[in-house]
Amino acid sequence: xxxxxxxxxxWAGKLxxxxxxxxxxxxxxxxxxxxxxLCPDFLARVGRPDLIIAVTGTNGxxxxxxLIVELLTACGISALDNRLGSxxxxxxxxxxxxxxxxxGKCRRRAAVFETDERSSRRLFPFIKPNYVVITNLFRDSIxxxxxxxYIAGIIEGALPTETKLILNGDDLIAACVAPENARAYFxxxxxxxxxxxxxxxxxxxRLCPKCGGELTxxxxxxxxIGRAHCDGCGFRSPEPEYEAAAIDLAARAMxxxxxxxxxxxxxxxxSLFNAYNELTAIAVMRELGYEHRRIREALDGVSVLRxxxxxxxxxxxxxxxxxxxxxxxxxxxxxxxxxxxxxxxxEIILMMNNLHDSKNWSENVCWLYDCDFEFLNRPEITxxxxxxxxxxxxxxxLLLAGVPEERLRCTDDEREAPSRxxxxxxxxxYILYGTDAIKLAYSVRDEAKRLAEVxxx
Amino acid sequence: MCNLYGxxxxxxxxxxxxxxxxxxxxxxxxxPLFLDGGADIVYIGSMTERGQAMAARALAPYRGGIxxxxxxxxxxxxxxxxxxxxxxxxxxxxxxxxxxLGLFDVYAKRDVARRYNGLYLGNYGEIExxxxxxxxxxxxGDEDGALFETIRGVGRRPGERAEGLRRVNFMASYVLxxxxxxxxxxxxxxxxxxxxxxxxxxxxxxxxxxxxARLREFRNPKTGFDYGG
Numbered sequence: 001x002x003x004x005x006x007x008x009x010x011w012a013g014k015l016x017x018x019x020x021x022x023x024x025x026x027x028x029x030x031x032x033x034x035x036x037x038l039c040p041d042f043l044a045r046v047g048r049p050d051l052i053i054a055v056t057g058t059n060g061x062x063x064x065x066x067l068i069v070e071l072l073t074a075c076g077i078s079a080l081d082n083r084l085g086s087x088x089x090x091x092x093x094x095x096x097x098x099x100x101x102x103x104g105k106c107r108r109r110a111a112v113f114e115t116d117e118r119s120s121r122r123l124f125p126f127i128k129p130n131y132v133v134i135t136n137l138f139r140d141s142i143x144x145x146x147x148x149x150y151i152a153g154i155i156e157g158a159l160p161t162e163t164k165l166i167l168n169g170d171d172l173i174a175a176c177v178a179p180e181n182a183r184a185y186f187x188x189x190x191x192x193x194x195x196x197x198x199x200x201x202x203x204x205x206r207l208c209p210k211c212g213g214e215l216t217x218x219x220x221x222x223x224x225i226g227r228a229h230c231d232g233c234g235f236r237s238p239e240p241e242y243e244a245a246a247i248d249l250a251a252r253a254m255x256x257x258x259x260x261x262x263x264x265x266x267x268x269x270x271s272l273f274n275a276y277n278e279l280t281a282i283a284v285m286r287e288l289g290y291e292h293r294r295i296r297e298a299l300d301g302v303s304v305l306r307x308x309x310x311x312x313x314x315x316x317x318x319x320x321x322x323x324x325x326x327x328x329x330x331x332x333x334x335x336x337x338x339x340x341x342x343x344x345x346x347e348i349i350l351m352m353n354n355l356h357d358s359k360n361w362s363e364n365v366c367w368l369y370d371c372d373f374e375f376l377n378r379p380e381i382t383x384x385x386x387x388x389x390x391x392x393x394x395x396x397x398l399l400l401a402g403v404p405e406e407r408l409r410c411t412d413d414e415r416e417a418p419s420r421x422x423x424x425x426x427x428x429x430y431i432l433y434g435t436d437a438i439k440l441a442y443s444v445r446d447e448a449k450r451l452a453e454v455x456x457x
Numbered sequence: 458m459c460n461l462y463g464x465x466x467x468x469x470x471x472x473x474x475x476x477x478x479x480x481x482x483x484x485x486x487x488x489p490l491f492l493d494g495g496a497d498i499v500y501i502g503s504m505t506e507r508g509q510a511m512a513a514r515a516l517a518p519y520r521g522g523i524x525x526x527x528x529x530x531x532x533x534x535x536x537x538x539x540x541x542x543x544x545x546x547x548x549x550x551x552x553x554x555x556x557x558l559g560l561f562d563v564y565a566k567r568d569v570a571r572r573y574n575g576l577y578l579g580n581y582g583e584i585e586x587x588x589x590x591x592x593x594x595x596x597x598g599d600e601d602g603a604l605f606e607t608i609r610g611v612g613r614r615p616g617e618r619a620e621g622l623r624r625v626n627f628m629a630s631y632v633l634x635x636x637x638x639x640x641x642x643x644x645x646x647x648x649x650x651x652x653x654x655x656x657x658x659x660x661x662x663x664x665x666x667x668x669x670a671r672l673r674e675f676r677n678p679k680t681g682f683d684y685g686g
Binding site: 142144149201203366370392395 | 462466505506511589591593634638660667670
């Protein structure tokens, strides 16, 4: 009976997908909803590829997934993925039913799934990934994710014992997940910019996970990312099997050390965060047995998803759109740090506003006080416009961060924000927008470009 | 350790508001500095659930001294789930129990599978309080003294108007915001009670603009308060 139910669910899902595709839709979620509704254990029954790689973690999982899929494609493997859909159970169910025949047998050799951390308990026990990659574990949405220790516990409780973990060894929260599982670590060697004392507000790995004593950081990149040890019990950060060294963001190059060898790679972008993402994808490909030369060739031409970062010139100004996940203090802190480290003068529009929340609710703004707005207190950042439903909260937070009042502007209407900028030749204008404001951000960008051209023509 | 949900900004605001003020931090396994006197206010903020157990264990040897401080009028501000450490115990979803300091006749019931998120609107005397709650547990028991009276949202537990704990100068609340950041009038009242000699908060106009905007949203009957898990 349950097999019949599964087949009905599969066919209903496939039919839903066909209908949605006929209507020009992506069909990356609803077919999964239908299948799971009709057959709650659909994920356990549907045919799965021999190789499943699940990528989870707070930040970078989309980019890492994209990279792995592109690398596999370049190596001749067409992997199933959920890049256009949801990273929860329905999205992955939709992807799996796409890849199987009417009998439920899988047609693909491999799948790469981005998985929401909290959804791992609804996914991992059923799809049984061969590899689970944890990019990092930071604070995310206060409401949904509470804190990284909570998320680490959820992932750990969902992992099949036979799954091999590929973990960020520079992140002791991620590195300590499920110690009984087989694992490989990636990490980046000490950088010139590393420090020993935390300069960030969020610092979630202060105490030794074994004895509770205070950890000593040999170096720290940001937040709890770095290498630490405990003087009390001898616990220390793991040695990475795949270690990025000689990272040169300006020259967009790094070396990956492995087993005594050194392998040169070009970087896909000039941000440290994406260097980590690239290293993660390289570690996965190495675990799959691909040679460094092959991976390097496959990386040629790969770029960061344009919806998350792109820049265009207008007049004498560079207008940059950068997604900064709203409600995510870490992601915004990293974005602020990146912007403040860029050369030249800048103006910024802050519009990470959880627009969805503002329709019926009011955003929980606690995260603004976990976030390092202090990075924006730099003389080269000549103006910051706080805009949208939470404009006043941003404005107050920026003042508390020490940003001089004369550099700040505040407007409720995002479309009005570009008119509050000054547009100086040679400067960069950054538009920081949230995950549900892509369309609005493009419209703000177009207005900023228009005004830059008018101002500097 | 008590550093979740932006709560340390409460302490930073107090330090920034009072010229010459400084903060002294007590490490987890150290004797609390305030037991030796000299603190104008003791602040404890939100922590992880494991952190609650560690804090309750670390503070247990000092229970008598802390109780004397509370009854003797030492000023405390406790926010988020830190208030549960001052109750009798925390009952967890797995059947385990974390013994706490037992200074207040309340206990918490925790279920990490059910996160409660909501907005909060209440009263502190004449002052309207706005903020958020985001937690795995609710508070039960017979303790009388509440800090806030709930207008909309959840108090100590669903259906309960009493929010937080109050005894002499001990003030504890589940409300996040951070509490003093989102409530400049309450922050000023607290500083006045402390005798800090502060007539205006840093960037008070901006703080009041944000407070008034939020108050308008929270008073609006169309604004949803229960965000679910």
